[in-house]
Amino acid sequence: MPAPYVGRFAPSPSGPLHAGSLVAALGSWLDARCAGGRWLLRIEDVDSRRCSPQAARRILQQLAECGLHADGAVIWQSRRTAAYAQALQRLRQQRLAYACSCSRADLLRAGACRSPSGELLYPGSCRNGPCRAGGAPLAWRLRLPPAPQCQVRWHCARLGEQFDGVERQVGDFVLRRADGDWAYQLAVVVDDAAQGVTEVVRGEDLAASTARQLLLQRALELPTPGYLHLPLLRDAAGRKLSKSRGDAPFVPGAQALRDAALVLGLHLDPGDVQQVLAQALQQWPRLRADWARRAASRTAG
Numbered sequence: 579m580p581a582p583y584v585g586r587f588a589p590s591p592s593g594p595l596h597a598g599s600l601v602a603a604l605g606s607w608l609d610a611r612c613a614g615g616r617w618l619l620r621i622e623d624v625d626s627r628r629c630s631p632q633a634a635r636r637i638l639q640q641l642a643e644c645g646l647h648a649d650g651a652v653i654w655q656s657r658r659t660a661a662y663a664q665a666l667q668r669l670r671q672q673r674l675a676y677a678c679s680c681s682r683a684d685l686l687r688a689g690a691c692r693s694p695s696g697e698l699l700y701p702g703s704c705r706n707g708p709c710r711a712g713g714a715p716l717a718w719r720l721r722l723p724p725a726p727q728c729q730v731r732w733h734c735a736r737l738g739e740q741f742d743g744v745e746r747q748v749g750d751f752v753l754r755r756a757d758g759d760w761a762y763q764l765a766v767v768v769d770d771a772a773q774g775v776t777e778v779v780r781g782e783d784l785a786a787s788t789a790r791q792l793l794l795q796r797a798l799e800l801p802t803p804g805y806l807h808l809p810l811l812r813d814a815a816g817r818k819l820s821k822s823r824g825d826a827p828f829v830p831g832a833q834a835l836r837d838a839a840l841v842l843g844l845h846l847d848p849g850d851v852q853q854v855l856a857q858a859l860q861q862w863p864r865l866r867a868d869w870a871r872r873a874a875s876r877t878a879g
Contacts, residue, residue: 581774581776583613583615583616584616584775585617585618585778586606586770586773586775588620588622588766589621589637590621590622590625590629591621591622591623591629591633592625592629592633593633594636594640594827595640596827597834598841600835600837601810601811601841602780602808603641603646604646604839605779605808606779606780608859609777609779613777615777616649616650618649618650618653618775619652620654620769620773621634621637621653621654622655622765622766624656626759639830640830641830644831644835645852655760655765658765658768658769658772659760661769661772662754662765665768665798666718666753666764669720669753669798670718672797675719675720676705677718678718679704679708679709679710679716679717680700680709680710680717684709688701688703695747695786697748699746699749700719702750705750716756717752718754720751720793720794720797722749722750722793723793729745730742730789730793732789733804733805733877734788734805735806735869735870736782736808736869737782737785737873737876738876738877739873739876744790747786751763763791764794766791767791767794767795768800770803771798775803777805778803778804779808781807781808782809782810783810785805785807809841811838832850832853835858839854843868844857844858844862845861846858
């Protein structure tokens with residue numbers, strides 16, 4: 579018997595949610611509710627330089643004003659450092675993680691190339707020991723398995739079958755940064771397993787992270803959830819909205835929900851927050867089934 583559905587929304591509190599973030603929040607909430615499952619909230623505040631408690635509180639207020647309430651206590655990543663340290667220690671004991679002294683400037687000086695996605699491809703300089711002595715801060719990286727184990731096939735319920743060669747995308751990726759902050763990939767994998775997440779519903783911009791997370795799940799012997807990557811809200815120039823560019827937060831309420839639903843492909847009539855959510859719940863199963871048909875068609879093609 580499959581495990582009961584558990585979904586989650588996991589914003590980073592580097593600022594209040596913008597309209598694109600609401601698309602992901604609404605989609606993940608709808609998927610959990612329509613499956614009769616639980617919807618959890620996790621505040622991904624491991625980046626100590628960019629995140630703030632004030633922004634996290636604003637995010638929770640924005641969601642509440644849109645009628646999106648979690649089924650349980652909110653998890654804060656900044657309070658879970660012991661769990662991440664335990665996971666890293668396990669990887670180190672298996673010789674699947676190693677210390678790296680390379681800074682970004684070091685990699686650029688060494689002629690590190692960029693992957694098609696624009697990420698700096700790590701050449702493995704410290705695989706046999708830190709290449710720079712002198713007390714430099716050390717990051718920790720995952721030692722990728724040899725090909726073809728690091729070439730990952732996975733399925734997205736909207737995008738269909740995906741194939742990612744992590745060694746060509748990013749190489750041995752960071753688990754803990756040199757400044758001591760935990761990297762997104764490790765924290766997400768550890769927390770999804772701890773919260774019992776069975777379905778990850780998030781924006782399409784995070785699809786590139788999925789193969790890395792699958793490799794970490796395998797290395798840590800953790801379960802793999804299903805994945806659904808949602809359409810993105812873009813500006814007039816075709817760029818996705820971003821906190822880093824200062825895109826304005828949305829005004830919580832029924833109209834914001836209708837706008838987010840339209841990005842997903844749901845056409846909702848005016849009403850109050852609860853009426854809009856009720857309409858979205860009625861339409862979601864049909865949209866989900868349509869995405870599944872298209873995904874199967876892409877895979878077959």
